Amino acid sequence: MKIFSELETLAGFSGASKPGVTRVVFGQSDMEAHTWFKLLCIGAGLEVREDAVGNTFATWKGSEPQLARVGTGSHIDAIPHSGKYDGTVGVLGGLEAIRALKATGFRPRRSIELLLFTSEEPTRFGIGCLGSRLLAGVLDTDAADRFEDTEGKPLAEIREQAGFSGTLDTVKLPPGYYHGFVELHIEQGPLLERDRVQLGIVTSIAAPSSFRLTIEGEGGHAGAVLMPQRRDAFLAAAEIALAVESAARATGAIDTVATCGVCEVFPGVINGIPSRVKLEFDIRDTDTQRRDAVVKALEAACNRMRAKRGATIQMHTLNSDAPATCDPTLIDVLKRACENEGCSYSLMVSRAYHDSLFLSRIAPVSMLFIPCNAGVSHRPDEYASPQDISNGVRVLADALAQLSQ
Ligand code: GLV
Ligand code: MN
Ligand code: MN
Numbered sequence: 016m017k018i019f020s021e022l023e024t025l026a027g028f029s030g031a032s033k034p035g036v037t038r039v040v041f042g043q044s045d046m047e048a049h050t051w052f053k054l055l056c057i058g059a060g061l062e063v064r065e066d067a068v069g070n071t072f073a074t075w076k077g078s079e080p081q082l083a084r085v086g087t088g089s090h091i092d093a094i095p096h097s098g099k100y101d102g103t104v105g106v107l108g109g110l111e112a113i114r115a116l117k118a119t120g121f122r123p124r125r126s127i128e129l130l131l132f133t134s135e136e137p138t139r140f141g142i143g144c145l146g147s148r149l150l151a152g153v154l155d156t157d158a159a160d161r162f163e164d165t166e167g168k169p170l171a172e173i174r175e176q177a178g179f180s181g182t183l184d185t186v187k188l189p190p191g192y193y194h195g196f197v198e199l200h201i202e203q204g205p206l207l208e209r210d211r212v213q214l215g216i217v218t219s220i221a222a223p224s225s226f227r228l229t230i231e232g233e234g235g236h237a238g239a240v241l242m243p244q245r246r247d248a249f250l251a252a253a254e255i256a257l258a259v260e261s262a263a264r265a266t267g268a269i270d271t272v273a274t275c276g277v278c279e280v281f282p283g284v285i286n287g288i289p290s291r292v293k294l295e296f297d298i299r300d301t302d303t304q305r306r307d308a309v310v311k312a313l314e315a316a317c318n319r320m321r322a323k324r325g326a327t328i329q330m331h332t333l334n335s336d337a338p339a340t341c342d343p344t345l346i347d348v349l350k351r352a353c354e355n356e357g358c359s360y361s362l363m364v365s366r367a368y369h370d371s372l373f374l375s376r377i378a379p380v381s382m383l384f385i386p387c388n389a390g391v392s393h394r395p396d397e398y399a400s401p402q403d404i405s406n407g408v409r410v411l412a413d414a415l416a417q418l419s420q
Contacts, residue, residue, distance in 0.1 A: 018111040018408065019401055021055070025091065025107065026099035035395040038093040040134040040145075041069070041177045048091055052106065052131060059114050061129065067181035068174055070146040071131040075113055077123040077419060083194035085123070085418040086378070087112070087411060088130030090146075090370060094138050098397025100387065104404060105199040106131055112199075112412035123419035125194055132370040139164045141227065141295075141333050147370035149186040151377045156183035193378035195345050195418045198371045199411050200382055201399050205390030206363060213358040213406050215384030216349045220365040220372045221270065221301045222338040224310060227277075227293065228255070228317070231327040234282065234290030249280050249289035251320040251328070255313065259296060262312030270301040270366065273309055301338060301364055310335075339372045342379030345418075349381055352413035358406050367392075383407055383414070 028048035031037035038044045049071065053063050056073035065071050074084070089105025109129040116123075133146030140162045148154045160171040160183055174180075202208075207215050232248035256275040263273035277295035296313060300306035317328045346362070353360040363384065371380040385407040388398040 016111055016405060016408065017114070018107045018404060021107045022099055022103060024051070025103050029093070031096050031395075034098070035096040036093045036099050037095045037097070038091065039095070040092040040136070040139050041173050045092055046177060049131070052091065055110060056129065059110060060117070061113070065179060066186045067179055067183055068146055068149055068186050069133040069177060069179045070150060070186065073110070073129040073131075075117070075123060075127045077126040079124050080126050082125045083191050084126045084128045085415055086128045086130055086193045086196040086374075087198065087415060088128075088132065089198050089200055090132045090135035092134055092136045092138070094136050094393055096395060097393050098391075098395055100201045100397050100399045101203065101392055102135060102200070104201055104385065104399060104407065108199045108404065108408045108411060111408045112415055115408065115412045116416055121416055123416070125419040127415050127419050135370055137225070137333075140170060142225075143223070143334070143368060144370050144373050146186075147373035149183055150188050151373040152187035153373060153376060156186075159183055188377060190377070193374070195342065195348070196371065196374050196378050196380045197345060197349065197411060197414050197418070198369055198380070198382045199407050200369060200384060201387040201392060201397070202363075202384040202390065203367045203387060203392035207361070207384060207386035208388070208390065210361065212361045213386070213403070214353055214360045214410060215363040216346055216353070216360050217365045217382035217384060218341050218346060218362050219301065220339040220341075220368060220375070220382075221299050222303045222306055222336055223297065223299045223368045223372075224306060224335040225295060225297045225333040226310070226313065227295050227331045227333055228252070229329045230255070230292045230294065230320070232290055232324065233288070235288045237286040237288055240288060245288060246325045247288050248292045248326060251324045251326040252278065252292040252294050254320055255316040256294065258316035258319075259298070259309065259313050262309045263298070266300075266305050266308065268300070268302070268305055270364070271305055271309060272300070272366065273298045295333075299366065299368075301366070303337060336368075336372065339375035339380065341375070341381040345379050345381035348414050348417050349383055349410070352410045352417065355413050356406065356409045358410055383411055
């Protein structure tokens with residue numbers, strides 16, 4: 016299978032030193048990888064088109080191309096200092112599955128389409144699944160064009176410079192565009208490996224939400240301002256972060272998770288009292304009500320810090336999404352594909368989000384998970400074995416063949 020050398024080549028388009036991978040959307044490495052990927056698709060005899068935000072569609076035309084298509088794909092952007100399998104296995108695995116079907120002489124009735132989503136990761140614009148949200152029509156397109164990257168540059172300008180022009184409302188897919196969409200992905204958790212199961216079939220995707228807090232106190236001299244007089248913005252931030260952790264643990268449910276992954280302290284000097292802090296929280300659960308109870312605890316902690324520490328706090332919701340339920344027919348197709356290929360499987364929940372979460376708003380979706388070493392992901396030592404990748408590709412090919420008939 017060519018996928019193994021292609022995964023290595025793709026990992027080389029990176030702004031980090033090996034084995035880390037950094038590929039920020041519309042950055043130089045991402046654009047080079049994108050061009051390379053399009054050439055691979057053209058080489059495989061697929062027709063390539065791009066939309067106004069850079070979502071890239073590579074189509075194998077079916078004998079009845081007017082029918083709703085069968086889709087597969089994922090993303091190639093990678094968070095800073097991550098690994099080489101997150102997203103990429105679904106993109107290059109989709110291509111490998113299509114090449115394998117072509118090699119057997121298979122002729123699809125429905126067109127089969129490989130989709131590369133733009134900006135699944137929230138690194139640059141603070142919101143994940145940008146491309147798939149626009150495909151599903153769940154974002155206000157004018158507001159999306161005004162999304163600023165970490166340097167304050169709007170999406171409108173960045174995508175134009177990257178060569179993706181046209182209005183964002185053209186990105187939304189028409190109703191019934193996909194007959195079904197299957198995303199291949201590494202599990203990003205430890206269950207398949209622990210249970211010695213070859214593949215996971217995803218039945219639902221957990222509901223993600225994220226928030227940006229700006230906390231203002233009062234700066235001053237770290238030696239001269241006495242403790243009773245202080246309004247230290249970082250200490251208010253620290254108490255809020257701990258309160259969120261407690262609330263997430265207190266649900267008692269293994270599926271509740273909360274992370275404070277961004278903490279920027281201003282002015283950020285050892286001998287200055289922090290006057291301002293930016294925090295970002297990521298809170299998720301398979302159960303929306305339980306997740307929202309943690310969000311309420313975050314709001315309550317902000318109120319307490321306003322009163323206790325005299326902090327001024329602004330809380331901005333970056334996203335608050337519903338969970339996705341995968342399509343029972345697609346789940347059956349994947350079960351059959353596993354049986355046809357002699358692979359064991361278990362049904363599972365995806366605690367990570369994926370572009371399939373948003374495609375589920377407009378199409379039947381399911382996902383196929385392959386094990387990853389020790390469940391490690393979003394780290395340079397992320398690893399999936401060639402055997403597991405090859406199982407995933409064969410089962411995906413079988414599922415695409417079933418769905419396209
Ligand atoms: C996707 O990368 C996620 O954070 O779930
Ligand atoms: Mn990721
Ligand atoms: Mn991913």
